[in-house]
Amino acid sequence: MKMEEDTRRCPKCGNANIISDPENGEHVCSQCGLVIEETPIDMGPEWRAFTVAEKNSRSRTGVGSSLALFDKGLSTVFKGDRDASGRKLNSEARLKMDRLRRYDNRSKFDETWRRNLSIAMAELDRMSVNLHIPSNIKEQAALIYRKALKADLIRGRSIDAFVAASIYAACRAAEVPRPIKKVSQASTRDHSEVARTYRLLIKELKIHMPVDEPTKFIPSIAAKLNLRRDTEQKAVNILQYAKTKQGLSGKDPRGLAAAALYMACLANDDKRIQKDVALAAGTTEVTLRNRLRGLEMSISRAQPVQPMMDMLVSVPVAP
Structure with a gap:
Protein backbone atom coordinates (compact mmCIF):
# COMPACT_ATOMS: atom_id res chain seq x y z
CA MET A 1 0.00 0.00 0.00
CA LYS A 2 1.47 3.32 -1.07
CA MET A 3 1.25 6.20 1.40
CA GLU A 4 1.74 9.86 0.49
CA GLU A 5 1.93 12.96 2.68
CA ASP A 6 -0.73 15.65 2.24
CA THR A 7 -0.24 19.39 2.85
CA ARG A 8 -3.59 20.01 4.63
CA ARG A 9 -4.19 20.15 8.40
CA CYS A 10 -6.34 17.93 10.59
CA PRO A 11 -9.54 19.79 11.66
CA LYS A 12 -9.48 17.99 15.04
CA CYS A 13 -5.89 18.28 16.31
CA GLY A 14 -4.34 20.67 13.77
CA ASN A 15 -1.64 18.23 12.75
CA ALA A 16 -0.17 19.03 9.31
CA ASN A 17 1.05 15.49 8.62
CA ILE A 18 -1.87 13.98 6.67
CA ILE A 19 -1.40 10.54 5.15
CA SER A 20 -3.01 9.85 1.75
CA ASP A 21 -3.95 6.25 0.95
CA PRO A 22 -4.81 6.12 -2.78
CA GLU A 23 -5.72 2.40 -2.65
CA ASN A 24 -8.51 2.89 -0.11
CA GLY A 25 -9.26 6.47 -1.16
CA GLU A 26 -8.73 7.90 2.34
CA HIS A 27 -6.88 10.85 3.89
CA VAL A 28 -5.97 10.09 7.52
CA CYS A 29 -4.37 12.22 10.24
CA SER A 30 -1.11 10.58 11.33
CA GLN A 31 -1.47 11.82 14.93
CA CYS A 32 -5.11 11.26 16.01
CA GLY A 33 -6.19 8.83 13.26
CA LEU A 34 -9.15 10.92 12.07
CA VAL A 35 -10.30 10.02 8.56
CA ILE A 36 -10.52 13.46 6.94
CA GLU A 37 -11.71 12.32 3.53
CA GLU A 38 -12.78 8.94 2.22
CA THR A 39 -14.45 9.64 -1.13
CA PRO A 40 -12.03 11.72 -3.22
CA ILE A 41 -13.25 13.18 -6.49
CA ASP A 42 -12.08 11.30 -9.56
CA MET A 43 -10.77 13.93 -12.00
CA GLY A 44 -10.31 11.42 -14.83
CA PRO A 45 -12.63 10.78 -17.78
CA GLU A 46 -15.83 8.79 -17.33
CA TRP A 47 -15.13 6.72 -20.45
CA ARG A 48 -12.64 3.95 -21.17
CA ALA A 49 -10.38 3.59 -24.20
CA PHE A 50 -8.19 0.65 -25.20
CA THR A 51 -6.44 2.11 -28.27
CA VAL A 52 -4.95 5.49 -29.16
CA ALA A 53 -7.50 6.01 -31.93
CA GLU A 54 -10.35 5.22 -29.55
CA LYS A 55 -8.95 7.63 -26.97
CA ASN A 56 -8.64 10.44 -29.52
CA SER A 57 -12.17 9.90 -30.80
CA ARG A 58 -13.71 9.91 -27.31
CA SER A 59 -11.76 12.83 -25.91
CA ARG A 60 -13.80 16.04 -25.81
CA THR A 61 -10.98 18.43 -24.99
CA GLY A 62 -8.12 19.74 -27.09
CA VAL A 63 -4.52 20.61 -26.28
CA GLY A 64 -3.75 22.95 -23.40
CA SER A 65 -3.36 26.67 -23.85
CA SER A 66 0.03 27.89 -25.05
CA LEU A 67 1.60 31.34 -25.09
CA ALA A 68 3.42 30.36 -28.28
CA LEU A 69 0.10 30.42 -30.18
CA PHE A 70 -1.20 33.86 -31.12
CA ASP A 71 -4.65 33.08 -29.62
CA LYS A 72 -3.18 30.81 -26.90
CA GLY A 73 -4.98 27.93 -28.61
CA LEU A 74 -8.35 29.02 -27.20
CA SER A 75 -10.09 30.17 -30.39
CA THR A 76 -13.06 28.21 -31.69
CA VAL A 77 -12.73 26.72 -35.17
CA PHE A 78 -15.75 25.24 -36.97
CA LYS A 79 -15.73 23.28 -40.21
CA GLY A 80 -19.25 24.19 -41.27
CA ASP A 81 -19.93 21.18 -43.51
CA ARG A 82 -22.21 19.18 -41.16
CA ASP A 83 -25.10 20.00 -38.85
CA ALA A 84 -25.47 19.17 -35.15
CA SER A 85 -26.65 15.64 -35.96
CA GLY A 86 -23.67 14.92 -38.20
CA ARG A 87 -25.61 15.10 -41.45
CA LYS A 88 -24.05 16.87 -44.44
CA LEU A 89 -25.36 20.35 -45.21
CA ASN A 90 -27.04 21.18 -48.49
CA SER A 91 -25.37 23.57 -50.93
CA GLU A 92 -27.25 26.67 -49.71
CA ALA A 93 -26.40 26.05 -46.05
CA ARG A 94 -22.79 25.23 -46.97
CA LEU A 95 -22.39 28.58 -48.76
CA LYS A 96 -23.80 30.36 -45.73
CA MET A 97 -21.37 28.55 -43.41
CA ASP A 98 -18.46 29.42 -45.73
CA ARG A 99 -19.36 33.11 -45.43
CA LEU A 100 -19.62 32.80 -41.65
CA ARG A 101 -16.24 31.08 -41.54
CA ARG A 102 -14.62 33.92 -43.51
CA TYR A 103 -16.19 36.53 -41.23
CA ASP A 104 -15.00 34.59 -38.19
CA ASN A 105 -11.42 34.42 -39.50
CA ARG A 106 -11.43 38.15 -40.26
CA SER A 107 -12.77 39.00 -36.81
CA LYS A 108 -9.79 37.25 -35.20
CA PHE A 109 -7.40 39.73 -36.85
CA ASP A 110 -9.46 42.90 -36.63
CA GLU A 111 -7.10 44.43 -34.06
CA LYS A 206 14.11 45.11 -16.32
CA ILE A 207 15.12 41.49 -16.91
CA HIS A 208 18.10 40.34 -14.84
CA MET A 209 20.24 37.84 -16.72
CA PRO A 210 22.57 35.28 -15.10
CA VAL A 211 26.23 35.43 -16.05
CA ASP A 212 27.22 32.75 -18.55
CA GLU A 213 29.70 30.22 -17.20
CA PRO A 214 32.44 29.42 -19.75
CA THR A 215 32.38 25.74 -18.73
CA LYS A 216 28.94 25.21 -20.31
CA PHE A 217 30.38 26.03 -23.76
CA ILE A 218 33.13 23.41 -23.44
CA PRO A 219 31.12 20.32 -24.59
CA SER A 220 29.79 21.89 -27.80
CA ILE A 221 33.18 23.31 -28.83
CA ALA A 222 34.97 20.04 -27.98
CA ALA A 223 32.43 18.08 -30.04
CA LYS A 224 33.06 20.28 -33.09
CA LEU A 225 36.83 19.74 -32.71
CA ASN A 226 36.40 15.99 -32.07
CA LEU A 227 38.54 16.17 -28.93
CA ARG A 228 39.14 13.36 -26.47
CA ARG A 229 37.11 13.19 -23.27
CA ASP A 230 40.17 13.72 -21.06
CA THR A 231 41.05 16.88 -23.02
CA GLU A 232 37.55 18.22 -22.48
CA GLN A 233 37.76 17.47 -18.75
CA LYS A 234 41.19 19.13 -18.57
CA ALA A 235 39.71 22.32 -20.06
CA VAL A 236 36.97 22.32 -17.42
CA ASN A 237 39.59 21.87 -14.70
CA ILE A 238 41.65 24.76 -16.09
CA LEU A 239 38.64 27.08 -15.98
CA GLN A 240 37.72 25.99 -12.46
CA TYR A 241 41.30 26.54 -11.32
CA ALA A 242 41.51 29.97 -12.98
CA LYS A 243 38.19 30.95 -11.38
CA THR A 244 39.69 30.42 -7.92
CA LYS A 245 42.44 32.89 -8.91
CA GLN A 246 39.88 35.50 -10.07
CA GLY A 247 40.99 35.11 -13.67
CA LEU A 248 37.57 34.85 -15.39
CA SER A 249 35.73 38.00 -14.36
CA GLY A 250 34.57 40.36 -17.09
CA LYS A 251 35.71 38.18 -20.00
CA ASP A 252 33.80 36.68 -22.91
CA PRO A 253 32.77 33.14 -21.79
CA ARG A 254 33.10 31.61 -25.27
CA GLY A 255 36.58 33.09 -25.65
CA LEU A 256 37.59 31.71 -22.26
CA ALA A 257 36.22 28.28 -23.15
CA ALA A 258 38.17 28.30 -26.42
CA ALA A 259 41.38 29.35 -24.64
CA ALA A 260 40.99 26.65 -21.98
CA LEU A 261 40.40 23.99 -24.65
CA TYR A 262 43.47 25.13 -26.59
CA MET A 263 45.58 24.93 -23.41
CA ALA A 264 44.17 21.47 -22.66
CA CYS A 265 45.00 20.34 -26.21
CA LEU A 266 48.63 21.34 -25.70
CA ALA A 267 48.78 19.70 -22.27
CA ASN A 268 47.25 16.39 -23.43
CA ASP A 269 49.06 16.23 -26.79
CA ASP A 270 45.66 16.42 -28.54
CA LYS A 271 46.74 19.38 -30.62
CA ARG A 272 44.51 21.66 -32.71
CA ILE A 273 45.51 24.90 -34.42
CA GLN A 274 44.22 28.22 -33.08
CA LYS A 275 42.22 28.92 -36.23
CA ASP A 276 40.15 25.73 -35.86
CA VAL A 277 39.54 26.30 -32.14
CA ALA A 278 38.44 29.91 -32.71
CA LEU A 279 36.14 28.87 -35.57
CA ALA A 280 34.51 26.13 -33.47
CA ALA A 281 33.94 28.60 -30.63
CA GLY A 282 32.49 31.27 -32.91
CA THR A 283 35.16 33.80 -31.98
CA THR A 284 38.32 35.24 -33.54
CA GLU A 285 41.95 34.18 -33.26
CA VAL A 286 42.78 37.55 -31.69
CA THR A 287 40.21 36.98 -28.94
CA LEU A 288 41.51 33.45 -28.43
CA ARG A 289 45.09 34.68 -28.00
CA ASN A 290 44.01 37.46 -25.61
CA ARG A 291 42.01 35.05 -23.43
CA LEU A 292 44.88 32.54 -23.60
CA ARG A 293 47.28 35.17 -22.33
CA GLY A 294 44.91 36.03 -19.49
CA LEU A 295 44.55 32.40 -18.40
CA GLU A 296 48.31 31.89 -18.50
CA MET A 297 48.81 34.95 -16.30
CA SER A 298 46.18 33.74 -13.81
CA ILE A 299 47.84 30.35 -13.48
CA SER A 300 51.42 31.66 -13.49
CA ARG A 301 50.64 34.10 -10.65
CA ALA A 302 49.78 31.10 -8.49
CA GLN A 303 52.93 29.08 -9.39
CA PRO A 304 55.46 31.34 -11.13
CA VAL A 305 58.42 28.97 -10.84
CA GLN A 306 56.97 26.15 -12.91
CA PRO A 307 56.89 26.16 -16.70
CA MET A 308 53.50 26.49 -18.36
CA MET A 309 53.15 22.88 -19.49
CA ASP A 310 53.86 21.58 -16.00
CA MET A 311 51.23 23.91 -14.60
CA LEU A 312 48.67 22.72 -17.11
CA VAL A 313 49.31 19.09 -16.26
CA SER A 314 49.23 19.86 -12.52
CA VAL A 315 45.83 21.52 -12.64
CA PRO A 316 43.81 19.66 -9.99
CA VAL A 317 41.20 17.24 -11.31
CA ALA A 318 37.62 18.07 -10.38
CA PRO A 319 35.97 15.52 -8.09
Whole structure:
Protein backbone atom coordinates (compact mmCIF):
# COMPACT_ATOMS: atom_id res chain seq x y z
CA MET A 1 0.00 0.00 0.00
CA LYS A 2 1.47 3.32 -1.07
CA MET A 3 1.25 6.20 1.40
CA GLU A 4 1.74 9.86 0.49
CA GLU A 5 1.93 12.96 2.68
CA ASP A 6 -0.73 15.65 2.24
CA THR A 7 -0.24 19.39 2.85
CA ARG A 8 -3.59 20.01 4.63
CA ARG A 9 -4.19 20.15 8.40
CA CYS A 10 -6.34 17.93 10.59
CA PRO A 11 -9.54 19.79 11.66
CA LYS A 12 -9.48 17.99 15.04
CA CYS A 13 -5.89 18.28 16.31
CA GLY A 14 -4.34 20.67 13.77
CA ASN A 15 -1.64 18.23 12.75
CA ALA A 16 -0.17 19.03 9.31
CA ASN A 17 1.05 15.49 8.62
CA ILE A 18 -1.87 13.98 6.67
CA ILE A 19 -1.40 10.54 5.15
CA SER A 20 -3.01 9.85 1.75
CA ASP A 21 -3.95 6.25 0.95
CA PRO A 22 -4.81 6.12 -2.78
CA GLU A 23 -5.72 2.40 -2.65
CA ASN A 24 -8.51 2.89 -0.11
CA GLY A 25 -9.26 6.47 -1.16
CA GLU A 26 -8.73 7.90 2.34
CA HIS A 27 -6.88 10.85 3.89
CA VAL A 28 -5.97 10.09 7.52
CA CYS A 29 -4.37 12.22 10.24
CA SER A 30 -1.11 10.58 11.33
CA GLN A 31 -1.47 11.82 14.93
CA CYS A 32 -5.11 11.26 16.01
CA GLY A 33 -6.19 8.83 13.26
CA LEU A 34 -9.15 10.92 12.07
CA VAL A 35 -10.30 10.02 8.56
CA ILE A 36 -10.52 13.46 6.94
CA GLU A 37 -11.71 12.32 3.53
CA GLU A 38 -12.78 8.94 2.22
CA THR A 39 -14.45 9.64 -1.13
CA PRO A 40 -12.03 11.72 -3.22
CA ILE A 41 -13.25 13.18 -6.49
CA ASP A 42 -12.08 11.30 -9.56
CA MET A 43 -10.77 13.93 -12.00
CA GLY A 44 -10.31 11.42 -14.83
CA PRO A 45 -12.63 10.78 -17.78
CA GLU A 46 -15.83 8.79 -17.33
CA TRP A 47 -15.13 6.72 -20.45
CA ARG A 48 -12.64 3.95 -21.17
CA ALA A 49 -10.38 3.59 -24.20
CA PHE A 50 -8.19 0.65 -25.20
CA THR A 51 -6.44 2.11 -28.27
CA VAL A 52 -4.95 5.49 -29.16
CA ALA A 53 -7.50 6.01 -31.93
CA GLU A 54 -10.35 5.22 -29.55
CA LYS A 55 -8.95 7.63 -26.97
CA ASN A 56 -8.64 10.44 -29.52
CA SER A 57 -12.17 9.90 -30.80
CA ARG A 58 -13.71 9.91 -27.31
CA SER A 59 -11.76 12.83 -25.91
CA ARG A 60 -13.80 16.04 -25.81
CA THR A 61 -10.98 18.43 -24.99
CA GLY A 62 -8.12 19.74 -27.09
CA VAL A 63 -4.52 20.61 -26.28
CA GLY A 64 -3.75 22.95 -23.40
CA SER A 65 -3.36 26.67 -23.85
CA SER A 66 0.03 27.89 -25.05
CA LEU A 67 1.60 31.34 -25.09
CA ALA A 68 3.42 30.36 -28.28
CA LEU A 69 0.10 30.42 -30.18
CA PHE A 70 -1.20 33.86 -31.12
CA ASP A 71 -4.65 33.08 -29.62
CA LYS A 72 -3.18 30.81 -26.90
CA GLY A 73 -4.98 27.93 -28.61
CA LEU A 74 -8.35 29.02 -27.20
CA SER A 75 -10.09 30.17 -30.39
CA THR A 76 -13.06 28.21 -31.69
CA VAL A 77 -12.73 26.72 -35.17
CA PHE A 78 -15.75 25.24 -36.97
CA LYS A 79 -15.73 23.28 -40.21
CA GLY A 80 -19.25 24.19 -41.27
CA ASP A 81 -19.93 21.18 -43.51
CA ARG A 82 -22.21 19.18 -41.16
CA ASP A 83 -25.10 20.00 -38.85
CA ALA A 84 -25.47 19.17 -35.15
CA SER A 85 -26.65 15.64 -35.96
CA GLY A 86 -23.67 14.92 -38.20
CA ARG A 87 -25.61 15.10 -41.45
CA LYS A 88 -24.05 16.87 -44.44
CA LEU A 89 -25.36 20.35 -45.21
CA ASN A 90 -27.04 21.18 -48.49
CA SER A 91 -25.37 23.57 -50.93
CA GLU A 92 -27.25 26.67 -49.71
CA ALA A 93 -26.40 26.05 -46.05
CA ARG A 94 -22.79 25.23 -46.97
CA LEU A 95 -22.39 28.58 -48.76
CA LYS A 96 -23.80 30.36 -45.73
CA MET A 97 -21.37 28.55 -43.41
CA ASP A 98 -18.46 29.42 -45.73
CA ARG A 99 -19.36 33.11 -45.43
CA LEU A 100 -19.62 32.80 -41.65
CA ARG A 101 -16.24 31.08 -41.54
CA ARG A 102 -14.62 33.92 -43.51
CA TYR A 103 -16.19 36.53 -41.23
CA ASP A 104 -15.00 34.59 -38.19
CA ASN A 105 -11.42 34.42 -39.50
CA ARG A 106 -11.43 38.15 -40.26
CA SER A 107 -12.77 39.00 -36.81
CA LYS A 108 -9.79 37.25 -35.20
CA PHE A 109 -7.40 39.73 -36.85
CA ASP A 110 -9.46 42.90 -36.63
CA GLU A 111 -7.10 44.43 -34.06
CA THR A 112 -3.47 45.43 -34.66
CA TRP A 113 -2.06 43.52 -31.69
CA ARG A 114 -3.73 40.29 -32.87
CA ARG A 115 -2.14 40.61 -36.32
CA ASN A 116 1.19 41.41 -34.65
CA LEU A 117 1.01 38.29 -32.50
CA SER A 118 0.02 36.14 -35.46
CA ILE A 119 3.14 37.21 -37.40
CA ALA A 120 5.41 37.01 -34.34
CA MET A 121 4.31 33.55 -33.21
CA ALA A 122 4.77 32.18 -36.73
CA GLU A 123 8.34 33.56 -36.75
CA LEU A 124 8.92 32.20 -33.24
CA ASP A 125 7.83 28.74 -34.38
CA ARG A 126 10.14 28.88 -37.41
CA MET A 127 13.18 30.02 -35.41
CA SER A 128 12.54 27.50 -32.62
CA VAL A 129 12.69 24.67 -35.15
CA ASN A 130 15.91 25.99 -36.72
CA LEU A 131 17.61 26.54 -33.35
CA HIS A 132 16.26 23.32 -31.76
CA ILE A 133 14.73 25.30 -28.91
CA PRO A 134 12.93 23.24 -26.21
CA SER A 135 9.22 23.88 -25.73
CA ASN A 136 9.67 25.47 -22.29
CA ILE A 137 12.17 28.00 -23.72
CA LYS A 138 9.77 28.69 -26.58
CA GLU A 139 6.98 29.42 -24.09
CA GLN A 140 9.27 31.75 -22.12
CA ALA A 141 10.28 33.58 -25.30
CA ALA A 142 6.59 34.02 -26.19
CA LEU A 143 5.94 35.45 -22.72
CA ILE A 144 8.81 37.94 -23.07
CA TYR A 145 7.53 39.02 -26.49
CA ARG A 146 3.99 39.50 -25.14
CA LYS A 147 5.37 41.68 -22.33
CA ALA A 148 7.25 43.78 -24.88
CA LEU A 149 4.08 44.13 -26.96
CA LYS A 150 2.06 45.14 -23.90
CA ALA A 151 4.73 47.72 -23.00
CA ASP A 152 4.41 49.16 -26.55
CA LEU A 153 8.11 48.57 -27.31
CA ILE A 154 7.51 47.08 -30.76
CA ARG A 155 5.72 50.04 -32.32
CA GLY A 156 7.86 51.30 -35.20
CA ARG A 157 10.39 48.48 -34.78
CA SER A 158 10.94 45.09 -36.40
CA ILE A 159 8.76 42.20 -35.21
CA ASP A 160 11.36 39.64 -36.34
CA ALA A 161 14.12 41.40 -34.38
CA PHE A 162 12.02 41.33 -31.20
CA VAL A 163 11.25 37.64 -31.71
CA ALA A 164 14.96 36.85 -32.07
CA ALA A 165 15.81 39.00 -29.04
CA SER A 166 13.08 37.28 -26.99
CA ILE A 167 14.45 33.84 -27.90
CA TYR A 168 17.98 34.86 -26.94
CA ALA A 169 16.74 36.38 -23.66
CA ALA A 170 14.81 33.20 -22.83
CA CYS A 171 17.88 31.07 -23.57
CA ARG A 172 20.09 33.30 -21.41
CA ALA A 173 17.59 33.24 -18.53
CA ALA A 174 17.40 29.42 -18.64
CA GLU A 175 21.18 29.11 -19.20
CA VAL A 176 20.67 27.30 -22.50
CA PRO A 177 23.80 27.89 -24.65
CA ARG A 178 22.58 29.64 -27.80
CA PRO A 179 25.02 32.42 -28.82
CA ILE A 180 23.49 35.60 -30.16
CA LYS A 181 25.35 35.16 -33.45
CA LYS A 182 23.63 31.82 -33.99
CA VAL A 183 20.25 33.34 -33.11
CA SER A 184 20.91 36.20 -35.54
CA GLN A 185 21.80 33.75 -38.31
CA ALA A 186 18.44 32.01 -37.85
CA SER A 187 16.63 35.37 -37.90
CA THR A 188 15.70 37.49 -40.91
CA ARG A 189 17.38 40.51 -39.27
CA ASP A 190 21.11 41.18 -39.02
CA HIS A 191 23.24 40.67 -35.93
CA SER A 192 23.56 44.34 -34.96
CA GLU A 193 19.79 44.89 -34.99
CA VAL A 194 19.10 41.76 -32.93
CA ALA A 195 21.77 42.75 -30.38
CA ARG A 196 20.41 46.31 -30.18
CA THR A 197 16.86 45.02 -29.71
CA TYR A 198 18.02 42.59 -27.02
CA ARG A 199 19.64 45.41 -25.04
CA LEU A 200 16.44 47.47 -25.34
CA LEU A 201 14.37 44.49 -24.19
CA ILE A 202 16.53 43.87 -21.13
CA LYS A 203 16.58 47.54 -20.17
CA GLU A 204 12.87 48.32 -20.59
CA LEU A 205 11.49 45.09 -19.12
CA LYS A 206 14.11 45.11 -16.32
CA ILE A 207 15.12 41.49 -16.91
CA HIS A 208 18.10 40.34 -14.84
CA MET A 209 20.24 37.84 -16.72
CA PRO A 210 22.57 35.28 -15.10
CA VAL A 211 26.23 35.43 -16.05
CA ASP A 212 27.22 32.75 -18.55
CA GLU A 213 29.70 30.22 -17.20
CA PRO A 214 32.44 29.42 -19.75
CA THR A 215 32.38 25.74 -18.73
CA LYS A 216 28.94 25.21 -20.31
CA PHE A 217 30.38 26.03 -23.76
CA ILE A 218 33.13 23.41 -23.44
CA PRO A 219 31.12 20.32 -24.59
CA SER A 220 29.79 21.89 -27.80
CA ILE A 221 33.18 23.31 -28.83
CA ALA A 222 34.97 20.04 -27.98
CA ALA A 223 32.43 18.08 -30.04
CA LYS A 224 33.06 20.28 -33.09
CA LEU A 225 36.83 19.74 -32.71
CA ASN A 226 36.40 15.99 -32.07
CA LEU A 227 38.54 16.17 -28.93
CA ARG A 228 39.14 13.36 -26.47
CA ARG A 229 37.11 13.19 -23.27
CA ASP A 230 40.17 13.72 -21.06
CA THR A 231 41.05 16.88 -23.02
CA GLU A 232 37.55 18.22 -22.48
CA GLN A 233 37.76 17.47 -18.75
CA LYS A 234 41.19 19.13 -18.57
CA ALA A 235 39.71 22.32 -20.06
CA VAL A 236 36.97 22.32 -17.42
CA ASN A 237 39.59 21.87 -14.70
CA ILE A 238 41.65 24.76 -16.09
CA LEU A 239 38.64 27.08 -15.98
CA GLN A 240 37.72 25.99 -12.46
CA TYR A 241 41.30 26.54 -11.32
CA ALA A 242 41.51 29.97 -12.98
CA LYS A 243 38.19 30.95 -11.38
CA THR A 244 39.69 30.42 -7.92
CA LYS A 245 42.44 32.89 -8.91
CA GLN A 246 39.88 35.50 -10.07
CA GLY A 247 40.99 35.11 -13.67
CA LEU A 248 37.57 34.85 -15.39
CA SER A 249 35.73 38.00 -14.36
CA GLY A 250 34.57 40.36 -17.09
CA LYS A 251 35.71 38.18 -20.00
CA ASP A 252 33.80 36.68 -22.91
CA PRO A 253 32.77 33.14 -21.79
CA ARG A 254 33.10 31.61 -25.27
CA GLY A 255 36.58 33.09 -25.65
CA LEU A 256 37.59 31.71 -22.26
CA ALA A 257 36.22 28.28 -23.15
CA ALA A 258 38.17 28.30 -26.42
CA ALA A 259 41.38 29.35 -24.64
CA ALA A 260 40.99 26.65 -21.98
CA LEU A 261 40.40 23.99 -24.65
CA TYR A 262 43.47 25.13 -26.59
CA MET A 263 45.58 24.93 -23.41
CA ALA A 264 44.17 21.47 -22.66
CA CYS A 265 45.00 20.34 -26.21
CA LEU A 266 48.63 21.34 -25.70
CA ALA A 267 48.78 19.70 -22.27
CA ASN A 268 47.25 16.39 -23.43
CA ASP A 269 49.06 16.23 -26.79
CA ASP A 270 45.66 16.42 -28.54
CA LYS A 271 46.74 19.38 -30.62
CA ARG A 272 44.51 21.66 -32.71
CA ILE A 273 45.51 24.90 -34.42
CA GLN A 274 44.22 28.22 -33.08
CA LYS A 275 42.22 28.92 -36.23
CA ASP A 276 40.15 25.73 -35.86
CA VAL A 277 39.54 26.30 -32.14
CA ALA A 278 38.44 29.91 -32.71
CA LEU A 279 36.14 28.87 -35.57
CA ALA A 280 34.51 26.13 -33.47
CA ALA A 281 33.94 28.60 -30.63
CA GLY A 282 32.49 31.27 -32.91
CA THR A 283 35.16 33.80 -31.98
CA THR A 284 38.32 35.24 -33.54
CA GLU A 285 41.95 34.18 -33.26
CA VAL A 286 42.78 37.55 -31.69
CA THR A 287 40.21 36.98 -28.94
CA LEU A 288 41.51 33.45 -28.43
CA ARG A 289 45.09 34.68 -28.00
CA ASN A 290 44.01 37.46 -25.61
CA ARG A 291 42.01 35.05 -23.43
CA LEU A 292 44.88 32.54 -23.60
CA ARG A 293 47.28 35.17 -22.33
CA GLY A 294 44.91 36.03 -19.49
CA LEU A 295 44.55 32.40 -18.40
CA GLU A 296 48.31 31.89 -18.50
CA MET A 297 48.81 34.95 -16.30
CA SER A 298 46.18 33.74 -13.81
CA ILE A 299 47.84 30.35 -13.48
CA SER A 300 51.42 31.66 -13.49
CA ARG A 301 50.64 34.10 -10.65
CA ALA A 302 49.78 31.10 -8.49
CA GLN A 303 52.93 29.08 -9.39
CA PRO A 304 55.46 31.34 -11.13
CA VAL A 305 58.42 28.97 -10.84
CA GLN A 306 56.97 26.15 -12.91
CA PRO A 307 56.89 26.16 -16.70
CA MET A 308 53.50 26.49 -18.36
CA MET A 309 53.15 22.88 -19.49
CA ASP A 310 53.86 21.58 -16.00
CA MET A 311 51.23 23.91 -14.60
CA LEU A 312 48.67 22.72 -17.11
CA VAL A 313 49.31 19.09 -16.26
CA SER A 314 49.23 19.86 -12.52
CA VAL A 315 45.83 21.52 -12.64
CA PRO A 316 43.81 19.66 -9.99
CA VAL A 317 41.20 17.24 -11.31
CA ALA A 318 37.62 18.07 -10.38
CA PRO A 319 35.97 15.52 -8.09
